[in-house]
Amino acid sequence: MLLSVARGACLIACYVFLWNTHATRAQEPAPDISFQVQQHRVGKSSVIVELRESIDRSILAIVGLKTLDDLRTLTEDQLKQLFVVRVHAATVETTLPAVLGTYTLTDSEFQFVSRFPLSAAVKYQVQLSTRLTDDELTELVVAPRGKPLSPAPTVQAIYPSSDVLPENLLKFYIHFSSPMSRGEAYQRIHLMHAGVEVQDPFLELGEELWDIEQTRFTLFIHPGRIKRGVKPREDSGLPMTDGKEYLLQIDEAWLGADRQPLAAKHTKKFRVVAADEEQPNPVNWKIATPHANTRQPVTLTFNEALDHAMLNRVLLVRDPAGEAIDGKTTVSDRETVWSFEPTQPWKRSDYAIEIATNLEDLCGNSIARPFETKLQVEGGEASIAPLVAIEFAVE
Amino acid sequence: MLRSKVALVLALCATMPNTSLQADSGMKEGTPDIKQAGALAFAPHGVLLVGDTLNAAIYAIDTGDTVASEAKSVNIEGVNEKIAALMGTGVEETMINDMVVNPVSGNLYLSVARGRGPDAAPVIFKADSKGILSEVSLKKVKFAKAAFADAPESKPGARNPRMSAITDIQYVDGMVVVAGLSNEEFASKLRTIKYPFDGGQESTSIEVYHGAHGKLETASPVRTFVTYENSVLAAYTCTPLVNIPVGDLKPGGKTLGKTIAELGNRNQPLDMIVYKKGSQDYLLIANTARGVMKLKLSKQAIDETQAITSRIDDTAGLPYETVKELVDVVQLDKLNADHAVLLVKKDARQDIRTIDLP
Numbered sequence: 001m002l003l004s005v006a007r008g009a010c011l012i013a014c015y016v017f018l019w020n021t022h023a024t025r026a027q028e029p030a031p032d033i034s035f036q037v038q039q040h041r042v043g044k045s046s047v048i049v050e051l052r053e054s055i056d057r058s059i060l061a062i063v064g065l066k067t068l069d070d071l072r073t074l075t076e077d078q079l080k081q082l083f084v085v086r087v088h089a090a091t092v093e094t095t096l097p098a099v100l101g102t103y104t105l106t107d108s109e110f111q112f113v114s115r116f117p118l119s120a121a122v123k124y125q126v127q128l129s130t131r132l133t134d135d136e137l138t139e140l141v142v143a144p145r146g147k148p149l150s151p152a153p154t155v156q157a158i159y160p161s162s163d164v165l166p167e168n169l170l171k172f173y174i175h176f177s178s179p180m181s182r183g184e185a186y187q188r189i190h191l192m193h194a195g196v197e198v199q200d201p202f203l204e205l206g207e208e209l210w211d212i213e214q215t216r217f218t219l220f221i222h223p224g225r226i227k228r229g230v231k232p233r234e235d236s237g238l239p240m241t242d243g244k245e246y247l248l249q250i251d252e253a254w255l256g257a258d259r260q261p262l263a264a265k266h267t268k269k270f271r272v273v274a275a276d277e278e279q280p281n282p283v284n285w286k287i288a289t290p291h292a293n294t295r296q297p298v299t300l301t302f303n304e305a306l307d308h309a310m311l312n313r314v315l316l317v318r319d320p321a322g323e324a325i326d327g328k329t330t331v332s333d334r335e336t337v338w339s340f341e342p343t344q345p346w347k348r349s350d351y352a353i354e355i356a357t358n359l360e361d362l363c364g365n366s367i368a369r370p371f372e373t374k375l376q377v378e379g380g381e382a383s384i385a386p387l388v389a390i391e392f393a394v395e
Numbered sequence: 396m397l398r399s400k401v402a403l404v405l406a407l408c409a410t411m412p413n414t415s416l417q418a419d420s421g422m423k424e425g426t427p428d429i430k431q432a433g434a435l436a437f438a439p440h441g442v443l444l445v446g447d448t449l450n451a452a453i454y455a456i457d458t459g460d461t462v463a464s465e466a467k468s469v470n471i472e473g474v475n476e477k478i479a480a481l482m483g484t485g486v487e488e489t490m491i492n493d494m495v496v497n498p499v500s501g502n503l504y505l506s507v508a509r510g511r512g513p514d515a516a517p518v519i520f521k522a523d524s525k526g527i528l529s530e531v532s533l534k535k536v537k538f539a540k541a542a543f544a545d546a547p548e549s550k551p552g553a554r555n556p557r558m559s560a561i562t563d564i565q566y567v568d569g570m571v572v573v574a575g576l577s578n579e580e581f582a583s584k585l586r587t588i589k590y591p592f593d594g595g596q597e598s599t600s601i602e603v604y605h606g607a608h609g610k611l612e613t614a615s616p617v618r619t620f621v622t623y624e625n626s627v628l629a630a631y632t633c634t635p636l637v638n639i640p641v642g643d644l645k646p647g648g649k650t651l652g653k654t655i656a657e658l659g660n661r662n663q664p665l666d667m668i669v670y671k672k673g674s675q676d677y678l679l680i681a682n683t684a685r686g687v688m689k690l691k692l693s694k695q696a697i698d699e700t701q702a703i704t705s706r707i708d709d710t711a712g713l714p715y716e717t718v719k720e721l722v723d724v725v726q727l728d729k730l731n732a733d734h735a736v737l738l739v740k741k742d743a744r745q746d747i748r749t750i751d752l753p
Contacts (some may be wrong), residue, residue: 087480096480100530115530116509116516119484170581181511183490203632204663204683205618206492206725207433209578211556212449214513218578223615223632231657257512259487309579313557364581371581 036145040126045133049126051118051142058118058144060085062110065132071105079103082131085112088123088141099124120146121259153178153256155266158248159308160362162334163268167242168226168275170364170371172219173309174250179214179257188254189219191239192247200232201225201239214257218309226363227372240272277372279365280306282355282390289392292348297330297339298392300353305335307360314356317342318389320349335362346394353390421591422537427454429533432506432517435495436564436571438590443497443504443531444571445519446561450542453564453571455592457537458497458504458521466501466524468749469736474505475745477528478520482509486743490515494726494738494747503728503736503747504531522747539592541571559584563619566590567641572627574617585617585627587644621667621678624694628655630664630680636713638697653702656690656712658682668729670752679718679727679735679753687721689753690714718753 038051046064062083065071071079085099100115110132118124120143128138157175174189185208191198202222209218224232225239240246250266284303290296298317311331316324317340327342340353357368364371368384427445434446441461445454471477479489490508497504503522508515519531543559559575566572573586620629627639629652637652644650658664663683669692670677676692690713700713726738730749739746 085483087483087485097477097528098481099483100481101483114483116482116484119488121488122483122485124483179513182508182515183511205560205562205576205632206665207448207560207562207576209560209576210513210558211578212513212558213556216556216578220581223581227615255511257510257514307579309556313579358580358582360580366580 038142038145040140040142042128042133042138042140047128047133049128049140049142051144053118053144053146055147056117058114058116060112060114060124060126060142062128062132063108065110067131068105068108068110071110071131076103079105079110082129083110083112084127085114086125086127088125118144118146120144147258149258149260150178150256152260152263153180154263155250158266158268160305160335161308162305163270164273165240165270166274166276166363167238167240167272168277168363168371169240169272170221170223170226170360170362171307172248174217174219176215176217176256180210180217181255181257181259182208182210182214184254185217185219188251190249190251192249193240193244198239198246200236216309223364242272242274245269245271276304276361276363277365277370278304278361279370280304280359280361280367282367282388285390287353287390287392290346290394292394293345295341295343295345297341298351298353299337299339300390301333302336302338305362306338307362308335310356310359311335311338314359315340316354318352318354319347320351324354325351348394350391350393353392355388355390357384357386357388421593422455422457422539424535424537426534427456427536427538427540429454429517431492431508431515432519433492434561434564434573435493435504435506436566437495437497437499437504438566438571441497441499443495443519444564444566445506446564446573447517448558448561451559452540452542453561453573453588453592455539455541455590456531456533458531460497460500460502460521462500464501464524466730468734469501469503469522469524469526469730469747470749471522471526471528471747473744474522474528474738474747475743478505478507481520481528481530482507482516482518484509487511491726491738491745494728494736496728496730496736498729501730526747541588541592543586562617565620565622567622572620572622574620574629576616576632582616585620585629585639585644618664619667621669623669623676623678623692624697626694626697628667628669628678630658630667632663636664636680653697654712655697655700655702656715658685658688665725666727668727668735670729670735671732672752677752680715681721681724681727681737685717687718687724687727687753688715689718721750721753 036053040049042049048063050061050063052059080103086096089096102113104111123141123143126140126142154177156177159173186202186204191201203220221239222232227233248268252262252265254262286301288299290298308331312329319325325342327340330339358366360366429445429447430449431447432445433448436444438444438455441458443456443458475486475489475491479486488510492506494505505520507518507520509518510516520528521531522528557579559577561573561575563574569590571588571590615631617629618632620627625641629637629639631637635654636656636658638655639650639652662685665681665683667678667680678690678692680688696713723739723741724737725740728736730736733752734749735752737748737750739748
């Protein structure tokens with residue numbers, strides 16, 4: 001394919017655009033480039049600018065240089081002046097600084113290795129000095145291909161999963177099928193009532209609360225709108241109130257980590273009921289115990305829904321020797337049932353379920369403390385153990 | 396960003412702070428395994444503290460940037476565009492996480508993410524008084540790392556997605572104080588780590604309550620904080636400004652702070668600095684919606700002000716004024732005795748501007 005490009009006073013140029021997938025250059029030393037290669041012929045000269053992209057590295061190489069040996073006396077700073085790579089600016093007036101990277105001369109070419117892999121989201125302007133070509137200042141534009149795109153992300157689940165939620169609900173967890181993009185969450189999530197968006201219902205943090213894979217987003221309702229006596233609630237009231245229906249709406253414009261938007265908009269409809277100010281109390285839970293020599297689950301059934309994430313993290317089962325046993329945790333029935341299936345069959349013995357007392361319900365009330373507690377005289381409150389245990393016998 | 400105005404001796408510090416310590420105390424040469432460059436602060440001798448939420452750790456990096464300068468200003472128009480260009484990408488793929496001044500050299504440091512996904516690259520840039528940006532190389536540097544005791548696990552079959560987002564860091568004499576927010580439980584914890592890091596110690600966390608809500612106390616997360624006259628002044632996510640005597644920060648303990656101001660509805664505090672003008676101390680607070688607020692500070696005023704413990708009225712708490720000419724400020728730090736540096740965000744563009752301290 002032959003393309004013509006003319007930009008401003010720059011004289012170029014025609015360049016041959018060759019696209020080879022999974023191509024490597026035989027004459028070069030074992031490159032870690034096995035991803036894709038583009039070649040751009042510079043004018044009518046024998047000089048070619050080659051872009052090689054791999055997952056974690058991009059190289060722009062000038063091959064076919066007649067003057068290569070003359071360059072070997074130059075410092076890297078001098079080399080930089082001859083071969084400048086910039087992000088292609090939207091306006092001609094803008095002069096952006098050159099892309100960071102290192103310049104080297106190999107046996108057969110002049111290489112620029114960018115500090116970070118070049119991005120398929122932008123184009124790059126490559127300027128070659130007259131010292132490298134037979135033409136005047138030569139400029140061309142390259143467009144990296146980047147990594148192949150993965151399927152568009154989807155919303156897989158929202159917790160709490162119930163469609164009946166207390167008016168002092170503290171948070172939602174939004175689970176995605178693949179990693180998402182940071183920095184736009186609060187633009188993409190809306191709390192709607194009767195077709196009208198509720199204003200400022202969420203705690204918006206520049207850091208955004210993700211898990212390490214960026215597939216789970218934690219959305220806190222603004223605590224100042226829930227707590228009694230602070231200005232946000234005094235002025236604006238609760239963001240959700242008893243007896244009304246709401247919609248949590250997630251825009252399809254929300255971008256995945258590789259800049260693909262969600263496959264579809266997602267909504268969660270729910271009805272709001274009275275506030276829950278009671279702490280979770282293990283005394284109110286029911287336990288179903290398994291039989292010896294089976295891998296039947298031990299099950300806790302709660303009298304209310306508890307925090308989905310914490311149910312998966314802060315409970316563990318210990319054997320009579322006090323060792324934590326391996327197994328699989330399942331949270332079900334709208335976060336009112338926790339069960340644990342051991343990897344090995346139960347023995348006829350005593351076991352214990354150990355629970356961190358920071359385990360919360362849907363409103364931030366934990367076993368250790370309610371979301372709001374009565375003002376204590378300093379040091380007047382007995383400390384609460386960080387763990388409680390529910391013992392059970394396997395027969 | 397934030398910096399201590401006065402030297403503090405924290406009750407938690409088991410040994411007397413060593414003010415004569417060398418920049419590289421407890422450090423080894425290598426390449427720190429930083430996954431995310433977030434909150435920043437400076438320790439003495441040009442040591443940059445970097446908060447890494449993904450690794451649940453604070454890194455202390457010897458920048459070697461210890462030559463004092465007479466820098467009066469740093470100004471960079473379109474700093475995000477320039478940083479994006481240097482990293483070979485667009486502004487959509489560039490996030491400036493924090494900005495801090497090296498008090499020794501007057502140079503500005505910015506923590507940046509190249510990309511918005513989980514594999515975004517952490518990068519630190521330096522800007523000098525001429526506004527020239529350069530990457531701070533993390534290869535073969537002297538550094539030390541302090542990991543939190545409850546770092547997220549990532550072992551097969553037992554993935555632990557809990558993380559504590561580090562929202563602010565501050566060095567106070569012989570100690571690094573860290574504010575954070577869990578992505579699961581709702582808690583207010585300030586962590587303290589002895590400095591220099593010795594590689595073996597664990598952080599200590601203190602649960603901080605504040606009484607701002609009638610007869611109810613709460614444990615809301617701290618968003619940003621400064622230290623002043625043996626106190627931590629902490630701005631909470633639910634908007635009160637709370638004074639916590641440093642002596643109350645006891646390991647594993649629980650303390651009750653005094654609410655000294657309400658920063659207002661539909662607003663989030665972003666960053667704070669303390670400075671002196673003439674003989675008067677001031678606190679400057681950048682907010683999401685309510686501009687930049689200025690409060691007159693004194694230990695006497697904090698001690699004598701009536702704590703906000705009932706429904707909001709106009710008589711309790713410290714008064715503040717809004718600095719009208721400062722808008723869209725997302726980060727601030729003190730450049731020198733007379734000037735502050737601001738990161739100003741307007742739509743997609745971000746600028747660095749120097750102002751006279753108001």
